Amino acid sequence: MARIIIELRHPAHLLPPQYVAVEGESITVGRGYDNAVIVPDAYVSARHLCITLRETGWEVQDVGTENGTLFRGVCFRGQVFTAASGEEILIGRTTVKIHLSADSVCPARRLAGGSAERDIPAPLCRPLVLPGLSAIAGLGMLNRAFYGVSEKLVWSKVFSQAVGLFVNYLLAALIAAGFWALIGRLAVHRACFRRHYTIAVLSGVLYAGVVLALDYAEFLLDSSLTIAWVVATAAMVACFLYWHLSLSTPLSDKRKWMLIIGALCVVLLSAATAYVTFSDDLLKMRPYYDNSVYPPFFPFPSGKPLNLFLAEITR
Amino acid sequence: MPKLNVRIGLTAAAIGMVCALGWCRPVLAAATAPPESSQAERLFQRYKQSVYQVRVIDAATQEKKSVGFGFQFTPAGELATNFHVVSAAVHKPARYRVECLREDGTRESASIVYFNVVHDLAIIRLEQPQSEYIPLGNSELSKGAMLYCIGNPHDLGTAIVSGTFNGIVEKTLYRRILFSGSLNPGMSGGPALDSHGRVVGINVSTAGNEISFLVPVERLAEIYAELQTQPEHAQRSWDKLIEQQLVDNQNYFFQMISSAEWKHATIGDATVPGEISSFFKCWGDSQEEILYRWSVLRCDTDESVSVADDFYTGTMLYQYVWMESTGLNPMQFYSLVRRTFSSGFDDDFAFDNIGNRDDAQRFATRSGIVRSGNQKWKMAVSTRGYVKYAALCDAFIAMASLDNPRKALIVKMQLLGVQKKRLQEFLRKFMEQIQWPG
CATH class of the missing domain: 2.60.200.20 (Tumour Suppressor Smad4)
Incomplete structure (x- = not known):
């Protein structure tokens, strides 16, 4: 039998x-x-x-x-x-x-490690990747602190500022990783904290790059690229959400995308509601304008002649 | 400058403040020579039937919202007072009405007939006029002439205050008499009499410490003459009248600016428009930081037109900040320039000239890189239109020079109550006058 x-x-x-x-x-x-x-x-x-x-x-x-x-x-x-x-x-x-x-069961280790299809790309799991990403983020912070200096250069001050920024950033990544690890524990009985953390750090570094690029693009094109901002931000959020969801939930692709689109819609809707509710007060009482004055890594755009600019005001 | 009508709730605080400043102490110097006091006494006896406390009464509570003063200057029962005393009744006739209180305590209702918002004068008409009135004189007196101002300071009772005529204030767009005597809240719109008992000016504002200002009586005569040519109020709207007066004021303002020879000022390497007209005053300052130095030059006018309690307009201000790096690298320098350029609107300008949000439209902002002369500028122009006076808008302008990685000039401007057409002309001329070789 x-x-x-x-x-x-x-x-x-x-x-x-x-x-x-x-x-x-x-x-x-x-x-x-x-x-x-x-x-x-x-x-x-x-x-x-x-x-x-x-x-x-x-x-x-x-x-x-x-x-x-x-x-x-x-x-x-x-x-x-x-x-x-x-x-x-x-x-x-x-x-x-x-x-x-009589069949042998799957080793516990493999179960906890997850199946290959749900894992992040192997190169990201190499031991030096996470410290490397963190170092890039830290250098970015140091750079920011350095260029904000307008007094006598005191390196200890610059460092402490950079460390402050860096700690905030890492803390945010830690919280995100903890959240997703908890979701993973509940949904698939597996908490991939380190992987989620890698993704969070990576997303921060990449997004900082995108922000910088868009900032410069806006300045050089001399126009506000609102749609590009929204699209780039939404795309990045969607990608990283997809990754986190793949690791921590057993959902099918279709459901994951539905969830992501739903989340983005909720964010957009609440932003729109906030805009309708508060913008009247804000925009009436304070003018907003693009304040970028970027250093000449690139030649400045040639700009409009004064008369043309003034004619636009009266329109 | 504080206006002189008393508002509900502010009275107690104002009296408290006056006492805190030590003004409640007995002033020994006030002991005046007998002939003077008898003169004041005579004038007061002669005219106490012709002066009224002007009250703006709230329809819901039947209590006064604000009080000022007024005097009858025609036999037909026309009273002169300040526009700011009765402005609430002009803007919201359904909620507020004007009432006059005589020295003996009898109340009479009055209606607003005409006003000039720029000169801060209003003419109201009593429903049951008395025959006594104060004749108008002229304001061409010599410095030191005695003046007697009547009013009701802080709603304490009708009072007559003596002081001296000190000529017309210099460096103003509109003539104001400098009166050396104390005017206090509640005296707004009261008459200032010379020793012959003729009206010389109308109490309007104070800068404290016996520095007070009167509107010359000629303005009242002009407005009264204007009233004779105007149709009755029923046939036009007050808003249109205010708008017309503000636009005229603005035209006059810009005509004065464009006709005057613009004085130039120097800031850093640049030559910029300085006191562009006699009614501008400029102030400067500079500082040496460790890695850069800056200097600042700020020019403004004292002129402002009060349209309502929480709405003033007609002022103009421009400010230059020159920055020069002595040890910052270009990226650090641009970062500093950017901070100064963007913080400016919030730090230097008040946007509260329009307290009621429904009076202003939204800000519309245009920003971009602009070529002017041999310089490139990052320029941002924000304007907001007035809702009731559609021809006019407030304009806030900020610009920063871009070309030089070691030196920068940042200019900020505020023009309240301008037409866009005028703004454009003015900015063009202004930018042309900024000279910066290299």
Whole structure:
């Protein structure tokens, strides 16, 4: 008598997998109560599969169901196929895997490490990447502190300022990583703190670069690139959110994108609400203008003749 | 300059402040020679039937919102007072009405007939006029002539204050008589009489310490003459009248500026417009920091036109900041320039000349890089239109020179109540006058 373990997975992975152990050489799977394994799925037939242990593996028969059975990308209806232990068989919306009690389980380490498809690119996991990224961010802060100096240059002051900025930045990254690690712990029983932290630091560095580039572009083109700002920010937020979500949740791509778009919509909507509510007061009582006066790394744009500029005011 | 009408809630605070400053102490020098006091006594006896406390009464509480003073100057029952005393009733006739209180305590209602917002004068008419009135004189007196001002300081009771005539204030766009005597809140709109008992001026404002200002009586005569040619109030709106007066004022202002020879001032390497007209005053300062030096030059006018309690206009101000690096590298220098350029609007200018947001439209800002002469400038021009007086707007301008990585000139300007057309002309001329070789 063999002990067969049937693993059932909810289509959206919203529930933890369910394991049913059955004694016997041959078992039936379906929605009906007379089956050895009962699958609560509306798209599964009353009797759906008949599974028999053979020496070559598991002989699986679809008993002529309405929706059929999907195995290795092929739909079977009333036919027999042979599956190996642990292979995915899709009936209705439920994934079924068949195991023998003698099969070895997946090593705990691999489970905790996650599957390859959900991981961040391997180069980012190299030991020096995280300190390297942090160092780049730190240099950026130092640069900012240095160019803000208008008194006698005291390096200790510059450093302390840079350290202040840097600590704030790292703290923000830590909080973000902690948040996502918690989500991961709850959703997939796995907290990839270090990976989330890498992503957070990387996103900060990249976004600082984008901000600088857009700032200069605005100045050199002598116009405000509001749409470019919104698009660049939204795109970056979307990318990094996608990454964090992939690591910490079992959601399908479609759902991840729905979630991201939803989040961006909420942000946009609240920004629009804030604008409508407060802008009248703000814009009436204080004028706002583009105040960039950038140093001449590049030649300054030639500018408009005075008369032309003044004519625009009166328009 | 503080105006002289008393407002509800402010009275107690103002009296408190006066006492705190030591003004409540007995003033020994006030003991005046007998002939003078008898003169004041005679004048007061003669005219006490012709002077009134002018009150703006709130319709909901039937209590006074603010008080000032007025005097009858025609047999037909026309009273002169300050525009700022009755401005609330002009702007919100449904909520406020004007009432006059005689020396003997009888109340009479009055209606606003005409005013000039720029000269801060208003003419109101009593419904049941008395026949006594004070004749108008002229303000061509010699310095030192005795003047007697009547009013009701801090709503304490009708008082007559003596002082001396000290000529017309210099460096102002509009003539104001400098009166050396104390005017206090509540005396606004009261008459200033010469020793023959003729009106010389109308009390308007004070700078404290016996420095007080009167509107010359000729202005009142002009406005009264103007009134004869105007249709009745029912046929036009006060807003239109105010707008017309503000536009005329602005035209006069810019005519004075453009006709005058502009004096130049030097700041750093640059030559810039300095006191561009006789009514501008300039102030300068400079400092040596460790890695750079700066100097600042600020020119402004004392003129302002009070349209309502929380709305003044008609002032102009421009400020230059010159910065020169002695040890900063170009990036540090530009970073400093940027901070000065962008902080300017908030630090140097008040945007509270319009207290009620419904009176102003939103700011519209244009910024960009502008070529003028041999320099490139980053320039930002913010304007906000007036809601009720659509021809006019407030303009705030900031600009910073870009070309030199070691030296920079930052200019900021504020022009309240201008037409955009005038603004454009003025800015063009102004920019042309900034000379900076290299």
